[in-house]
Amino acid sequence: MIQFALKRLGVAVLVALTVSILSFSMIYLSGDPAIALAGEGASEEDIENVRRVYGFERPIIVQYGDWLLRALQGNLGHSNYLKADVASVVFERLPTTMILGASALIFALVLSIPLGVLAAIRPNSMIDRFALTVAMIGQAMPSFWFALTLILWFGINWRLLPISGTASWQNFVMPSIALGYYVTPAVMRLTRAGMLEVLSSDYIRTARAKGLRPMTVLFKHALRNAIIPVVSLSAVQFGFMLGGSIVIETIFAINGLGFLVWESILRADLPMMQAIVLVLSIIYILLTFLADLLNGFLDPRIRVS
Amino acid sequence: MSNKILEVQDLTIDIPTPSGTLHAVQKVSIHVDRGETLCIVGESGCGKSLTSLAIMDLLPKKAMRTATRLELAGESVFEIGERRMSDIRGNRMSMIFQEPMTSLNPAYTIGDQLTEALRRHRKVSRSEARDRAVFLLEKVGITAAASRLGQYPHQLSGGLRQRVMIAMALMCGPDLIIADEPTTALDVTIQAQILHLLAELQREFNMGLILITHDLGVVARIADRVAVMYAGQIVETGSAAQIFSAPAHPYTRGLLACIPIPGKTERGAHLGAIPGIVPSLVGKMSGCHFASRCPEVQQNCTSAPIPQFEALDPGRSVRCLQAENAAMRSAGQEGVA
Numbered sequence: 067m068i069q070f071a072l073k074r075l076g077v078a079v080l081v082a083l084t085v086s087i088l089s090f091s092m093i094y095l096s097g098d099p100a101i102a103l104a105g106e107g108a109s110e111e112d113i114e115n116v117r118r119v120y121g122f123e124r125p126i127i128v129q130y131g132d133w134l135l136r137a138l139q140g141n142l143g144h145s146n147y148l149k150a151d152v153a154s155v156v157f158e159r160l161p162t163t164m165i166l167g168a169s170a171l172i173f174a175l176v177l178s179i180p181l182g183v184l185a186a187i188r189p190n191s192m193i194d195r196f197a198l199t200v201a202m203i204g205q206a207m208p209s210f211w212f213a214l215t216l217i218l219w220f221g222i223n224w225r226l227l228p229i230s231g232t233a234s235w236q237n238f239v240m241p242s243i244a245l246g247y248y249v250t251p252a253v254m255r256l257t258r259a260g261m262l263e264v265l266s267s268d269y270i271r272t273a274r275a276k277g278l279r280p281m282t283v284l285f286k287h288a289l290r291n292a293i294i295p296v297v298s299l300s301a302v303q304f305g306f307m308l309g310g311s312i313v314i315e316t317i318f319a320i321n322g323l324g325f326l327v328w329e330s331i332l333r334a335d336l337p338m339m340q341a342i343v344l345v346l347s348i349i350y351i352l353l354t355f356l357a358d359l360l361n362g363f364l365d366p367r368i369r370v371s
Numbered sequence: 372m373s374n375k376i377l378e379v380q381d382l383t384i385d386i387p388t389p390s391g392t393l394h395a396v397q398k399v400s401i402h403v404d405r406g407e408t409l410c411i412v413g414e415s416g417c418g419k420s421l422t423s424l425a426i427m428d429l430l431p432k433k434a435m436r437t438a439t440r441l442e443l444a445g446e447s448v449f450e451i452g453e454r455r456m457s458d459i460r461g462n463r464m465s466m467i468f469q470e471p472m473t474s475l476n477p478a479y480t481i482g483d484q485l486t487e488a489l490r491r492h493r494k495v496s497r498s499e500a501r502d503r504a505v506f507l508l509e510k511v512g513i514t515a516a517a518s519r520l521g522q523y524p525h526q527l528s529g530g531l532r533q534r535v536m537i538a539m540a541l542m543c544g545p546d547l548i549i550a551d552e553p554t555t556a557l558d559v560t561i562q563a564q565i566l567h568l569l570a571e572l573q574r575e576f577n578m579g580l581i582l583i584t585h586d587l588g589v590v591a592r593i594a595d596r597v598a599v600m601y602a603g604q605i606v607e608t609g610s611a612a613q614i615f616s617a618p619a620h621p622y623t624r625g626l627l628a629c630i631p632i633p634g635k636t637e638r639g640a641h642l643g644a645i646p647g648i649v650p651s652l653v654g655k656m657s658g659c660h661f662a663s664r665c666p667e668v669q670q671n672c673t674s675a676p677i678p679q680f681e682a683l684d685p686g687r688s689v690r691c692l693q694a695e696n697a698a699m700r701s702a703g704q705e706g707v708a
């Protein structure tokens with residue numbers, strides 16, 4: 067298991083380095099960063115000044131090394147627009163987004179795993195068709211449209227839930243549903259497929275031949291095995307949701323990272339965008355790593371060799 | 372009290388398929404006594420596994436089971452109902468399957484899977500169940516049994532896994548064990564060991580054993596009685612001695628011709644294989660199922676269903692017109708003489 071964990075950790079570090087390179091090169095996306103920083107109407111001399119102050123004249127590999135070292139120490143640069151330290155802004159906003167992501171994922175799992183299990187127990191039944199419909203709608207519907215529909219009914223027509231801000235937990239209900247619903251189809255179909263496969267396996271027949279109660283067969287013997295791939299998928303889907311939070315946070319005016327990305331794009335605040343991309347990617351990599359560990363824990367064929 | 376552990380009469384299994392109803396098992400009757408080994412033999416697809424699954428009430432959902440009698444130790448399974456049926460399964464009768472590699476749950480330890488079988492049916496403590504598991508693992512010939520309890524199936528070889536399956540079947544001390552080709556998936560050297568083990572345990576615990584196999588050599592060694600199946604029907608039953616010394620059905624004779632006999636069969640001699648293929652069991656069939664491959668086929672063989680002929684010997688039955696005629700003729704000659 068330790069060997070497995072170390073291997074996974076190695077992969078995670080490599081991916082993180084790659085992401086850091088991509089994220090670093092964002093500075094060069096718009097051409098010469100010195101010209102961009104100096105602003106419109108800057109003289110040749112100003113630009114040269116900026117280039118020297120920021121060290122843009124150095125070889126790119128040195129710039130990257132320097133940037134990476136500072137990033138590792140928590141220095142993600144300075145936002146010229148907000149006149150603030152990027153890292154402190156990002157980490158101030160991060161918890162909100164994580165709460166939103168976590169509650170969206172919980173909503174998605176609570177909806178999709180039981181539906182997937184029920185659909186697998188009774189394939190082609192009413193409940194199976196219902197689950198399929200839920201999945202299809204989830205896939206076909208753009209999340210911003212779903213979010214607006216929720217706002218229209220639950221927020222405006224029935225006045226059940228607040229439509230913007232982060233004042234209380236109720237504020238998170240609609241955004242979590244809008245964000246989480248988007249990942250239900252994938253999780254549900256994987257649960258259903260996994261359960262169908264496991265339920266027709268020989269060891270389930272053995273469990274029934276032992277006279278075990280249907281619930282024991284279903285949960286202890288079947289779900290335990292069917293859930294393993296769902297764990298990995300959930301990590302991937304959480305990553306997608308971090309991306310999806312840009313739309314959802316903007317619609318619901320939630321002061322998280324997604325909203326901050328949107329604002330920074332509007333302001334062309336490159337250091338801020340760069341930092342957020344980096345932080346979100348690292349979180350995603352961490353989650354995938356944790357999912358791998360959890361997989362190893364759930365599957366003795368990985369854990370015990 | 373009757374010694375009969377299992378009594379099955381006219382077991383019929385139909386499976387709906389896109390091309391029509393598959394009559395997989397047709398009016399199969401078998402019985403097993405305490406301490407007795409019944410071997411069911413027959414080619415692949417003749418309905419042996421479905422018959423055993425039907426007894427355990429483990430048939431696939433779409434399969435339809437009917438029988439005029441299905442009794443376990445004198446109690447009708449039809450009156451037992453699904454809930455109490457699961458009280459009997461793994462408790463008074465257990466099953467060992469063909470695929471040891473996939474029949475154990477990869478996510479749980481051997482110890483967990485062994486003890487849960489006992490704890491489902493008996494009020495015993497964890498440590499008592501553990502002791503029983505260790506005792507049985509040793510019984511089935513597994514060394515360092517106590518330390519095996521913490522191992523996972525993937526850490527064991529196929530032969531060991533099948534031994535674990537056997538131990539698991541024995542956890543509750545069942546009256547009847549059904550072993551469905553328990554050695555087909557194993558190495559030849561291990562096959563003999565496992566069969567030997569099964570026969571030994573069956574004697575020691577005085578259980579009824581139904582052993583399903585293709586291997587007539589095995590049957591000759593351990594069967595008390597034999598049921599020969601062909602295309603969903605039992606074509607011949609009788610004691611092992613009767614079947615081997617005087618096979619009455621042409622199919623049984625064909626099967627016996629396929630096994631080499633030490634000392635008798637010459638090295639390099641051609642081993643018989645019954646030519647032809649098994650008929651489809653979908654839709655209606657008239658006459659003898661074996662007619663298309665039978666070397667002794669006559670005109671009247673295909674015109675009407677062939678009844679079981681039981682007057683050959685006590686405890687014997689055969690489903691063949693010519694065997695019936697031959698028996699009648701010899702009985703007639705005896706009467707004249």
Ligand SMILES: Nc1ncnc2c1ncn2[C@@H]1O[C@H](COP(=O)(O)OP(=O)(O)OP(=O)(O)O)[C@@H](O)[C@H]1O
Nearest residue numbers: 386393395414415416417418419420421422431652
């Ligand atoms: N779930 C199922 N659906 C449809 N047909 C089935 C199913 N299970 C078995 N059958 C069919 O029923 C017939 C009998 O199958 P069964 O498994 O009992 O044969 P068997 O005698 O055990 O053969 P083998 O020696 O290969 O194990 C076969 O023709 C098989 O194709």
Ligand code: SF4
Nearest residue numbers: 659662665672691692
């Ligand atoms: S009834 Fe006829 S066809 Fe069938 S086994 Fe007997 S002789 Fe052969």
Ligand SMILES: [Mg+2]
Nearest residue numbers: 419420421551
């Ligand atoms: Mg079979």
